[in-house]
Amino acid sequence: MLEPLEPLIRALARLPGIGRRTAERIALRLVRDRSRSLAHELRRALEELDDAIRLCRRCGAVTSAAEDPCRLCTDPHRESGVLCVVEDPADIEQVEKSGGFRGRYFALMGKLSPMRGESVVNPRFEELCRRVAEERIGEVVLALNTDMESDATAAYLRDRLAPAGARVTRIAVGLPAGSGIAYSDPVTLAAALQGRRPL
Amino acid sequence: MLEPLEPLIRALARLPGIGRRTAERIALRLVRDRSRSLAHELRRALEELDDAIRLCRRCGAVTSAAEDPCRLCTDPHRESGVLCVVEDPADIEQVEKSGGFRGRYFALMGKLSPMRGESVVNPRFEELCRRVAEERIGEVVLALNTDMESDATAAYLRDRLAPAGARVTRIAVGLPAGSGIAYSDPVTLAAALQGRRPL
Structure with a gap:
């Protein structure tokens, strides 16, 4: 019965973190929503992605087409x-x-x-x-x-x-802030020891 | 830096099973894909959802606009x-x-x-x-x-x-097929006992 939804399910399942079951659930949710407001919001956002969103040509950060290079690259401070x-x-x-x-x-x-x-x-x-x-x-x-x-x-x-x-x-490898030696894994702890600094 | 992606992240986070973090990951994946093939596939599928997919007007099953009532409702067998x-x-x-x-x-x-x-x-x-x-x-x-x-x-x-x-x-409430009493929860087991049938 889900055949008509196959293209949508397949597209959704290609997204990171979304398996086949979740894709099916999402597709069914979208088709059940009679106003289609959820699907329309998603379509509009995807259109905007196409029209107005870029990766900064200098640093690669997410930016708008209107700000390329991005604010991080142009900020004089x-x-x-x-x-x-x-x-x-x-x-x-x-x-x-x-x-x-x-x-x-x-x-x-x-x-x-x-x-x-x-x-x-x-x-x-x-x-x-x-x-x-x-x-x-x-x-x-x-x-x-x-x-x-x-x-x-x-x-x-x-x-x-x-x-x-x-x-x-x-950047340093070491114990996470607020964590303790008792909870550390041996590889991290060895790296933290090696990276010790004078106080 | 993710501000330009906010509309897309918000739309994705409204989908069932997708939290804010997964929505961010997906949005970044879509924007990183320079060919935008993933985003385009998703857009096409959402357009098709709008144009060609319906819930059967009789039973409510997912069906195509061309088959409404759906095959389940019209199958003479x-x-x-x-x-x-x-x-x-x-x-x-x-x-x-x-x-x-x-x-x-x-x-x-x-x-x-x-x-x-x-x-x-x-x-x-x-x-x-x-x-x-x-x-x-x-x-x-x-x-x-x-x-x-x-x-x-x-x-x-x-x-x-x-x-x-x-x-x-x-339909009956009882032990799942292939499962055992040792793994059953008390509510299910009580329901299974109550629903016992002559052999």
């Missing part, structure tokens, strides 16, 4: 000599929320995947190297994740950015 | 004297999959909510009574859920349908 490199546009949001960074950003839109034997390198990596050299960036802060692929990406970028003369740093 | 009453169009799908029913369907599109003190009764209830009387239905099988509101709905329908002379039955 931000330090232009420090560049925070993240994997994903959403990570820019997280770093901003932390309040711990006041420089510029650069989203890689991915990372190296040595496990998948990829030798093809993300063109954003080239763009990063060009930008660091051209803008005479003093420090590149790698705010990457802490998995193996991110580690490989960090090592690769450190080597690639060396000729440009920028200092390359990486 | 199905018994027309037995009517299975469900709460939701999706439940019709489930009952069909079970292979345990070969009559007609009727989806209530809801149930009584005595806890919310609702005295307003679903207009579908009136439609059901009319249909049972007009089509001289011999048996109404209530395939409702097993919560309190469904129980109230079953009791209400039993009383309302009495004048029409139809037998009103309700």
Whole structure:
């Protein structure tokens, strides 16, 4: 009986975090809503996405078509000599929320995947190297994740950015704030020990 | 930074089973996809929903605009004297999959909510009574859920349908197939005991 809804269910199930069952539930909810207000709101938002929303051409943050480069790239009060490199546009949001960074950003839109034997390198990596050299960036802060692929990406970028003369740093791995040693996993704790700093 | 995506995030978060975080992830995924193929597929499916998909005007099952009443209502090989009453169009799908029913369907599109003190009764209830009387239905099988509101709905329908002379039955509550007494909850087990049948 759900055959007529198949195209919608399939489209929904392609979204991250949505399985087949949830997609079915959503599709049924949309078709049951006689006013179709939910479906219309979603359509309008998707049209707007197409017309008015962009990833900033400089840093990759989410921005409107009217503000490209984005506010983070054009704000004169931000330090232009420090560049925070993240994997994903959403990570820019997280770093901003932390309040711990006041420089510029650069989203890689991915990372190296040595496990998948990829030798093809993300063109954003080239763009990063060009930008660091051209803008005479003093420090590149790698705010990457802490998995193996991110580690490989960090090592690769450190080597690639060396000729440009920028200092390359990486954010600390350690115990989460408000947490305790009793609850830490051994890998995190070992990293926190290794990253100890003088008081 | 996610402000431009707010309308899309809000629309997504209104869907069942999708929280704010998942909505953000989906919105970012859609905006990161440069070809926008995912967003376009979803838009097309939503347009089709609007143009071509209906709930059957007789039983409420999902159907195409070209088949209304739906195949279940028009199939001459199905018994027309037995009517299975469900709460939701999706439940019709489930009952069909079970292979345990070969009559007609009727989806209530809801149930009584005595806890919310609702005295307003679903207009579908009136439609059901009319249909049972007009089509001289011999048996109404209530395939409702097993919560309190469904129980109230079953009791209400039993009383309302009495004048029409139809037998009103309700599907059994009991242990799930393949499960054991050790894993049953007391309420289910009590209901299974009460519903015991001669062998």
